[in-house]
Amino acid sequence: MKSNAVVTIVACLAMAASVVRANDSIQAREQVLAPGRPMLIGVDYYPEHWPRDRWETDARLMKEAGFNTVRLAEFAWIDMEPNEGRFEFGWLDDAIEVLAKHDIYVILGTPTAVMPAWVARKYPETLRTKADGTRVVWGGRKHNCYSSGAYRMLSQRIAQAMAEHFAKTPNVIGWQIDNEFGGEACHCGSCLAEFQDWLKARYGSLDELNRAWGNHFWGLKFTTWGEITIPDYATDREWVMGNPSACLDWKRFITWQQARFQAEQAEVVRAACPEDFVTHNLMGLFSSLDYYDMAADLDFVTWDNYPIWSGKPDIPYDSSLAADVMRGLKQRNFMIMEQTAGPCGWESFGRNPWPGEIRKIAYQQLAHGSDGQIWFRWRTCTVGREQYWHGLLGHDGKPLRRYREAAQTAQEFRKLESRLRGTTVVADVAIVYDYDNLWSLSFQPGFAGNSLQAAIKRYYHALTRAGVNVDIVNRRADLSRYKLVLTPDLSIMPDETARKLDAYVKNGGVLLADCRTGVKDERNLCHERTLPGLLSPALGITIEEYTSLGSDSWYKVATSDAGSTYTAIQYADWVTPQAAKAIAGYPDQWHMKPFAAVTRNEYGKGKAWYVGMVAKEDAFYDDLTRWLLEDAGVKPVVHPPLGVEASMRQGQGRKLLFLMNHTDEPKTVAVPQGRPELLSGTKTAESLTIDRFGVAVLEL
Ligand code: GAL
Ligand code: ZN
Numbered sequence: 001m002k003s004n005a006v007v008t009i010v011a012c013l014a015m016a017a018s019v020v021r022a023n024d025s026i027q028a029r030e031q032v033l034a035p036g037r038p039m040l041i042g043v044d045y046y047p048e049h050w051p052r053d054r055w056e057t058d059a060r061l062m063k064e065a066g067f068n069t070v071r072l073a074e075f076a077w078i079d080m081e082p083n084e085g086r087f088e089f090g091w092l093d094d095a096i097e098v099l100a101k102h103d104i105y106v107i108l109g110t111p112t113a114v115m116p117a118w119v120a121r122k123y124p125e126t127l128r129t130k131a132d133g134t135r136v137v138w139g140g141r142k143h144n145c146y147s148s149g150a151y152r153m154l155s156q157r158i159a160q161a162m163a164e165h166f167a168k169t170p171n172v173i174g175w176q177i178d179n180e181f182g183g184e185a186c187h188c189g190s191c192l193a194e195f196q197d198w199l200k201a202r203y204g205s206l207d208e209l210n211r212a213w214g215n216h217f218w219g220l221k222f223t224t225w226g227e228i229t230i231p232d233y234a235t236d237r238e239w240v241m242g243n244p245s246a247c248l249d250w251k252r253f254i255t256w257q258q259a260r261f262q263a264e265q266a267e268v269v270r271a272a273c274p275e276d277f278v279t280h281n282l283m284g285l286f287s288s289l290d291y292y293d294m295a296a297d298l299d300f301v302t303w304d305n306y307p308i309w310s311g312k313p314d315i316p317y318d319s320s321l322a323a324d325v326m327r328g329l330k331q332r333n334f335m336i337m338e339q340t341a342g343p344c345g346w347e348s349f350g351r352n353p354w355p356g357e358i359r360k361i362a363y364q365q366l367a368h369g370s371d372g373q374i375w376f377r378w379r380t381c382t383v384g385r386e387q388y389w390h391g392l393l394g395h396d397g398k399p400l401r402r403y404r405e406a407a408q409t410a411q412e413f414r415k416l417e418s419r420l421r422g423t424t425v426v427a428d429v430a431i432v433y434d435y436d437n438l439w440s441l442s443f444q445p446g447f448a449g450n451s452l453q454a455a456i457k458r459y460y461h462a463l464t465r466a467g468v469n470v471d472i473v474n475r476r477a478d479l480s481r482y483k484l485v486l487t488p489d490l491s492i493m494p495d496e497t498a499r500k501l502d503a504y505v506k507n508g509g510v511l512l513a514d515c516r517t518g519v520k521d522e523r524n525l526c527h528e529r530t531l532p533g534l535l536s537p538a539l540g541i542t543i544e545e546y547t548s549l550g551s552d553s554w555y556k557v558a559t560s561d562a563g564s565t566y567t568a569i570q571y572a573d574w575v576t577p578q579a580a581k582a583i584a585g586y587p588d589q590w591h592m593k594p595f596a597a598v599t600r601n602e603y604g605k606g607k608a609w610y611v612g613m614v615a616k617e618d619a620f621y622d623d624l625t626r627w628l629l630e631d632a633g634v635k636p637v638v639h640p641p642l643g644v645e646a647s648m649r650q651g652q653g654r655k656l657l658f659l660m661n662h663t664d665e666p667k668t669v670a671v672p673q674g675r676p677e678l679l680s681g682t683k684t685a686e687s688l689t690i691d692r693f694g695v696a697v698l699e700l
Helices: 004-015 017-022 052-065 090-101 117-122 149-166 189-203 206-212 244-272 291-296 317-330 357-367 401-420 435-443 452-465 495-506 533-539 618-632
Strands: 040-044 069-072 105-109 172-176 277-279 302-305 334-340 370-376 429-432 470-473 484-487 510-514 541-548 555-559 565-577 581-585 596-603 606-611 613-615 644-651 654-661 667-670 687-690 695-699
Touching: 040 105, 040 334, 040 401, 052 090, 052 401, 069 090, 069 370, 090 105, 117 149, 149 244, 189 206, 189 244, 244 277, 244 291, 244 435, 291 317, 302 317, 302 370, 317 334, 317 357, 317 452, 317 470, 317 644, 334 357, 357 370, 357 401, 357 644, 357 654, 357 695, 370 401, 401 654, 429 452, 435 452, 452 470, 452 613, 452 618, 484 495, 484 618, 495 510, 495 533, 495 606, 510 533, 510 618, 533 541, 533 596, 533 606, 541 596, 555 596, 555 613, 565 581, 565 596, 596 618, 606 618, 644 667, 654 687, 687 695
Parallel strands: 040 069, 040 370, 069 105, 105 172, 172 277, 302 334, 334 370, 429 470, 429 484, 484 510, 510 606
Antiparallel strands: 541 565, 555 565, 555 581, 565 613, 581 596, 596 606, 644 654, 654 695, 667 687
């Protein structure tokens, strides 16, 4: 949106002053639902895959569906630079012109996720080196090394050439840098040298590095920087498995390397197109890169959502969790850059979304803060590795059921748009999410089956079942505005974080911590403290010992009044309540009788809960959630039946409650009476029946 359109934007900026004010210093460029621009809805489109005489039909069908946006060109480097330094954008100009005639905006992808064959041939060092020292064989995507000077230069140059060429194209509004950064590790000499330099900058001296990595163990001390190797974190190769502290730094380094690669392109794009947004398509719960760092340089976050794989329809709470992670990265609304449009898969494809599911999946994201929806992909490709990754249109190119459902969704979204502007999810509850912990537990889960995401999901799913919205934030976030904070599985607990959580409780917050809290510091070295370390006073407990429970053992857990019983599996802390009260214990294990399974402590103005085991039953997490919400004074607006998800967006004095039926049978929900239901245009009675895979949007 450029030149003459700027005038419109300026006028709209003034009109939408309240939106801007609500977002403080956030600029138009940093908002998906930017002032003066409609909600971006559309498809990922590959004009280079289809004959030119089809482009017009595609654009017309998109327009008829109510779409206004496409993402283009993210794999088309060879078509834009067929030989080194010779740029050909004419075909893309033509495609964009056809789309523009149908009022369709364009988001351009920089094409660096697939290097042209000539790059690999001429600059073989741009190809990633695998752990065994051999180079990847060119012929797919994500082949590159991120330290290669040639690859970085060529990438910046194509990004710059594109940005300069399309700077004046009015309907080009934004950029996606590369495609799905994936955390690939390259083991070439230049990556190793960069790692060594990165460590030098981080630790200053070898003594410090040796201390930080605990290299006195197994005599692994380095005497020169050049001796440092790339740690092997593959867990299936026991005896070569690297030092956990080294592995953690290697993961951090990979994020740093890919964030730099992203920044180099973002910089040239921004220089040429300062009004355009710059984003990247992240992958939700993907955990090989620290998404907080990757998102820092983006105007807003977009992500790729593929919740349907195989089997029967299930309740895709993980997609909500992923959405909340994405919203939390910049604590702002995000956009979907690739949305499920049909059966997915490369070798074999999964389940075809049943009627209603495509729409419902899109609403689920909208309800969690997505302000734009792009389906992947427009039409199923007849060639290549993704022949079975289905688009809205099939191979036949006809606008059939999936197209019609997306079109209905698009048109509904546009109708809701004015109500959605300036709203986001406002949660009283936060869960702390942290890549150091994700990584550390991936090298050493501690007990079998343990992972940060598994731990978070136990609580997140229960909170979702209770109808409560959750913010997912990192450990550096301001927690003071939350009534309830959960920190599952935070085994890496820097002192700074522990002090912050202690202060949070003292000042009136309600905290929940659980198994393995406070075991390690940020170097991945164990603290020399009795667990749960600095959180002992707040939690009012000590844990001198703990145990894994193998797959063949479990303990009965009962509440102190014996009212409810559950089963502890996988792990149990031997929790000794000090100031805390035991809420549940182990009545049947003579050796566990002195210990508590669940505790609650009153500390300062707040309360701190501890769960020292993994419970088998959802019912445990549902009961616990009730207790926690009661302590925190958080009241869900509705109590959805199982299978119905509730999520609320608010702002501008409005509250929009989304109810989504994830099941294929009708569900009835008790709702506040006399409120407009925006999709049907009716007013609510005391309950509302939502059809299979149906959605309701209530204005409260
Ligand atoms: C995404 C990717 C797309 C496409 C899609 C289907 O992960 O960004 O380019 O490959 O998956 O495989
Ligand atoms: Zn490399």
